[in-house]
Structures are given as C-alpha cells and as structure tokens.
Amino acid sequence: MASAFSHEVIGLIAQIPKGKVATYGQIAALAGNPRAARQVAWLLHSASDKYDLPWQRVIGAGGRISLPQGKGYRLQRKLLQQEGVAVGQNGSIDLKAHQWHPNKTRLMSLTPEEQEELDRYL
DNA sequence: TACGTGACGTTCT
DNA sequence: AAGAACGCCACGT
Numbered sequence: 001m002a003s004a005f006s007h008e009v010i011g012l013i014a015q016i017p018k019g020k021v022a023t024y025g026q027i028a029a030l031a032g033n034p035r036a037a038r039q040v041a042w043l044l045h046s047a048s049d050k051y052d053l054p055w056q057r058v059i060g061a062g063g064r065i066s067l068p069q070g071k072g073y074r075l076q077r078k079l080l081q082q083e084g085v086a087v088g089q090n091g092s093i094d095l096k097a098h099q100w101h102p103n104k105t106r107l108m109s110l111t112p113e114e115q116e117e118l119d120r121y122l
Numbered sequence: 123t124a125c126g127t128g129a130c131g132t133t134c135t
Numbered sequence: 136a137a138g139a140a141c142g143c144c145a146c147g148t
Contacts, residue, residue: 003145024130028144036144037130045129046146058129066129076129 005031009043012102016057019084020100021093023061030102041066056080057100065091 002010008031016022024037031040040058048055056079060066065080065087067073077087085098 006145028130033144035131035142038128038143039130039145041129042127042144042146048129055129060129061131068129072129 005033005036005039006043006047008032009040010047010051010053013044013053013055013058014051015102016054016100018054019098021057021059021063021080021085021095021098022100023059023063023095024066025061026099027058037061057083059093063093063095063099065093 009027012027012030013022024040025034027040028034028036033039044053044055044058047053056076065073065076067076073091077091080087080093085093087093
C-alpha cells in the first residue's frame, strides 16, 4: 500500500487540467511535503503505467521539461504542444502563462508551515 | 533493517 | 551564466 503522500500526489496530478502544467516541487508541496519533489518524479515513473495520469503536465522547476532526451522528452514536448502549451526549442515552458493554480479549498487542510511553503508556488 | 536510486531543487563554484 | 555538489524522501531489493 502506497503512503498517504503518494496517494495524494497521484490524486493531484490527475487534477491538472489540460493545457496547464505543474512542477514536481509544486505537487510535492500540495501533497504536504515540499521537500519530496524527487519522490513525485519517482512516482510518475513507476505509476504512470498503472494509472491513467497526465504525466506530461508535470515539469521541472523553472518551467523546463525534465525528461532526458531519448527517454521521453520528445513525446512529452509533443503531447504538451498538442494541448496548447507552448514549449520552446530547449524545452522551456512559460509558467506565467501555463502553470496550474489549484483552488483554495483543498489548501485549507494544510498547516501554517505548509501554507508558507506553498506561497512560493501560488 | 540497511542501502541504493531517481522525470528534483537549491546553493555554491 | 552554467555546472558541480549537496540535501531530500519514499520505494524497491
């Protein structure tokens, strides 16, 4: 059985709307653990084939496709562009325009510390 | 129980 | 500005 954190992450990723993107760190923070960005990546890697997740909508901090060339970079870029997300030649994405901002209701369950961490992403 | 691992992120050179 | 060096964290072995 996966941890509550993992379950939360999966649920969050499933909520990212088409045409929007979120960063690994953002998802981790929303799931309650701002430091577990790597775990989010690990989860996508291992769970994307078990669930039907919009994995392509999760990118690296600063708005960059994090998937290495030859290991999905090309596909992710293609999928995002098909959704209307502008992806630069270098894999850069304008977060200002495309970052997902979850509704506040789900944020009320967080501790003050987590809220503070989250402010960076909202 | 212990250790290695990764689609990360931040800080220091 | 670009790259190296660390720190982090949960999962699989």
